[in-house]
Amino acid sequence: DTAVSQTPKYLVTQMGNDKSIKCEQNLGHDTMYWYKQDSKKFLKIMFSYNNKELIINETVPNRFSPKSPDKAHLNLHINSLELGDSAVYFCASSHSFPNTGELFFGEGSRLTVL
Amino acid sequence: AQSVTQLDSQVPVFEEAPVELRCNYSSSVSVYLFWYVQYPNQGLQLLLKYLSGSTLVKSINGFEAEFNKSQTSFHLRKPSVHISDTAEYFCAVSGLTYGGATNKLIFGTGTLLAVQP
Numbered sequence: 001d002t003a004v005s006q007t008p009k010y011l012v013t014q015m016g017n018d019k020s021i022k023c024e025q026n027l028g029h030d031t032m033y034w035y036k037q038d039s040k041k042f043l044k045i046m047f048s049y050n051n052k053e054l055i056i057n058e059t060v061p062n063r064f065s066p067k068s069p070d071k072a073h074l075n076l077h078i079n080s081l082e083l084g085d086s087a088v089y090f091c092a093s094s095h096s097f098p099n100t101g102e103l104f105f106g107e108g109s110r111l112t113v114l
Numbered sequence: 115a116q117s118v119t120q121l122d123s124q125v126p127v128f129e130e131a132p133v134e135l136r137c138n139y140s141s142s143v144s145v146y147l148f149w150y151v152q153y154p155n156q157g158l159q160l161l162l163k164y165l166s167g168s169t170l171v172k173s174i175n176g177f178e179a180e181f182n183k184s185q186t187s188f189h190l191r192k193p194s195v196h197i198s199d200t201a202e203y204f205c206a207v208s209g210l211t212y213g214g215a216t217n218k219l220i221f222g223t224g225t226l227l228a229v230q231p
Contacts, residue, residue, distance in 0.1 A: 041152075041202055042223055043204065045218055101165075102160060103160075103219055105150075107156055107157040
């Protein structure tokens with residue numbers, strides 16, 4: 001059973017389009033995250049939700065909108081895609097209590113904007 | 115705020131040789147420290163972590179890391195590497211607040227361990 005699963009694994013799309021990535025975790029965690037990994041492998045946090053509430057929102061363009069329908073799901077919608085959005089997007093989850101800081105990651109969704 | 119520095123972007127090493135991947139961190143508060151490994155085209159997997167207690171922590175596949183507070187370091191070592199250890203290794207830090215770690219894991223830029231036969 002996959003603990004943190006993301007779909008789709010690959011997206012190839014044109015500039016200006018809108019796309020969504022879905023994430024689900026079956027670990028019973030109450031906190032979920034989106035991280036962006038760029039072409040140089042640098043990982044940067046984008047958003048974090050705790051029990052469906054947004055708790056971390058890094059400096060991310062408004063074109064990115066996360067949505068958490070329940071604590072096991074965190075989706076990412078991106079409007080008006082730009083070339084610079086090409087990256088691998090990782091979903092992750094963790095416990096908030098006790099909070100050891102340990103994250104469990106999905107396998108990533110590779111977005112290519114042409 | 116916390117930051118992590120991994121000075122070596124790539125470390126080539128021959129199979130069965132020892133290796134050390136360096137990690138230094140900066141933080142104004144106490145921290146938890148982690149090493150994650152990313153195999154090609156895969157997500158990140160936790161390799162080992164330091165939360166408290168013994169400063170030397172070990173993984174099940176022979177890696178170990180030592181928390182050195184005075185040098186603000188958490189270097190990763192393995193006495194004898196295998197081809198299968200070839201991967202990207204990320205050091206990460208989470209600052210502590212009252213009640214535990216913050217919900218923000220800060221990663222270093224990664225070190226590619228390239229094991230050659």
